[in-house]
Amino acid sequence: MPDDRMRPAMQHLAGVTAPIERAHGLPNAHYTDPDTIAAENRAVLEATWAAVGVGADVPAPGDAKPIDFLGQPLLLLRDDDGQVRVFFNICRHRGMILVDTPRRIEGAIRCPYHSWCYAKSGRLVATPHVGGPGQNAHDGIDKATLGLSEVRAHVWRDVVFVNLSGDAPAFEEVHADLLQRWAEFDQPLHHGGPDSTFLLELETNWKLAVENYCESYHLPWVHPGLNSYSRLEDHYHIEASGQYSGQGTYVYRQLKSETGAMFPDFDGLSAHWDAGAEYIAVYPNVLMGVHRDHAFAIVLEPVAHNRTREHVHLYYATRETDPALRAANAAQWKDVFEEDIFVVEGMQRGRAASGFDGGRFSPAMDGPTHLFHAWVAGRIAAEG
Template sequence: MRHEVQVEVLEELLAQIREGRNADAGAVRACPASTWTCPDRLALERRELFDGQPQLVGLSGDLPSPGSFLTTDDLGPPVLVVRGDDGGVRAFVNACRHRGAIVEAARRGTKPLFSCPFHAWSYDARGALRAVPMAEQFGPLETGRLGLVPLPAAEHCGMIFVHPQADGVIDAPALLEGLEDDFTAFGFAEHRFALEDRLELELNWKLVTDTFGETYHFKRLHKDTLAQTFEGDVLSYRTWRRNHRMVLGKQAIREMAARPRAEWRVTEGGFPVYFLFPNVVINVSEGAIAVVRSLPHPTDPGRCTAQISYYASHRAPEDMESFRQGFGNVVVHEDLAAAAGMQRALASGRIDPVLFGRNEPPLHHYHQTFRRALGLPPLEAVG
């Protein structure tokens, strides 16, 4: 985030604190419980928002050097993402062209060649088939046509995207609409992978993103944790077509306000949180980033997976572990615990609809954006 934008955001937060107001969505809106409980809605989301769209698989720091790789099963097909000796990022279906065995089982690492454990067919970082044991016994092969099946991949502003469809198209600047300047200024491309957690949750995937959708709950749900260092009920909020930026206020903003504006830093007085459509929430701290990806279950709207990856620019490993513990404990034991209770209540059929308040504008944006992408009518104002 450029410094002049940081000052603008911090001034907005200070004004809200002085005036006792919050970001305003302009209306209260009702959202049907089926949003989180309907199997048909889940199937539509998987088809339109996930199977047919590029997905964020990591940051540039996940692939720090030639030969470094990352694997994931979260996109449908098993995927291998590799940085080549030319510095480029490529993605492939992580399956051998012989019999379809998984080529690389490790989550991440660095290798010059990827060898299938079944019969040791081996591939390089460009996906080319380089070795076939006992080739003379196997029979004739057109090795040039038997490389790993490529998938579209793109690296932009420190973010790595892969499309799960071989004929898919990735327009990375469009995916990062509104966020490119901030991500570049924060140096996302220079952050390196540090830690990760994977959570299997009994709640709809959208409840993970919803938990990052307002500051109304800070002084209540987080009264003994975040409310000790954060301002509740204030929020700097900016939307683009599908993405958004919200900046939470820290109590340190009050002391910072007495200093010259040239010394103001948004990560000192605030906590930037970005939503990257459809399922990514990026939390920016001083020298560290926490990337939360919410992944829908294939068939059950009441289950999902949350992948939380932590990246550091200059923090020591022990500092990153502390950041992980602090962030993870609040999110898991407070936010997601509350969300699991919501899922049970919504699934009971006794609570319908739920309400999004005027002071919860990110929730309005999340769900209006989802509905527009799915061809559903917008949520209407009530009252």
């Protein structure tokens, strides 16, 4: 039973999961209070399938990238068989960080402290002098049980998801509906390369980036250029309670070069995608978009209660695409996403107002955002 100190917070969370007509948003503490956010992180980010990067971060066998996620030192690595894996980035001997900068590992992963070495599969392969000078083995050190600690991971649409708690249902089970919804796009994706990725630093809590992305309500005022051809009234809601939410449009305008060239389409798409596109927040921290000729994924990195990094990656149907057109596409999306910065940062500053009760939702326009709030509140209640 929760003690009396917890009852007001739990009552407010009950208000978050209420029907949208009378629901409140999440309390301010979920954006401003480190202790509240730490408890939330355990329920919302550690016990689910949260994203930590993309396969394109480690494009070739041996490529390794250290990642700090929720204070946990992780290592994103592509092994010799081309499989993307995630390990805790620590030596099993004394807990030393193994890899401190992104790099190509040609042979073994060597600990810089005592030179214990690990294969890219995580297997411990060398323990120099562990039994004394010149003695590289010891009966008390069982190399078979001292490989790198691997983190449960799943790659979908090149996004690398991890389940830190290790006990979430399988990714394919959790997201079966979404995998079916976008089954037509279950085909090779090709990252556009260095000119198709960029980083945005935001002074806001990561949840506000999700909340803003879910809805099209703000288009006329925040994205007037985009709204000039893909209008508010051209959009529809995407609502899958407990899984994902977002928006779609019936009017997508393909980018053209000066000569009229466009990106190649993905193969075999149905007529819906001739002029349609969808933008979905995959709970908890991935924002995805699909179009007939390209796709994107945004991995939200929670840095602090009021700091978020948006890692944006663009993908295409073919490996070879026009560099100038790719650069123009990245610049166009960067402009759109930068238009949202003042909104999410303004909402973060607004959470310092003691008189704010979490806000209300428009029953007609805010359904996708309310679903995300309700999911967060539900996760906290279930874990609590």
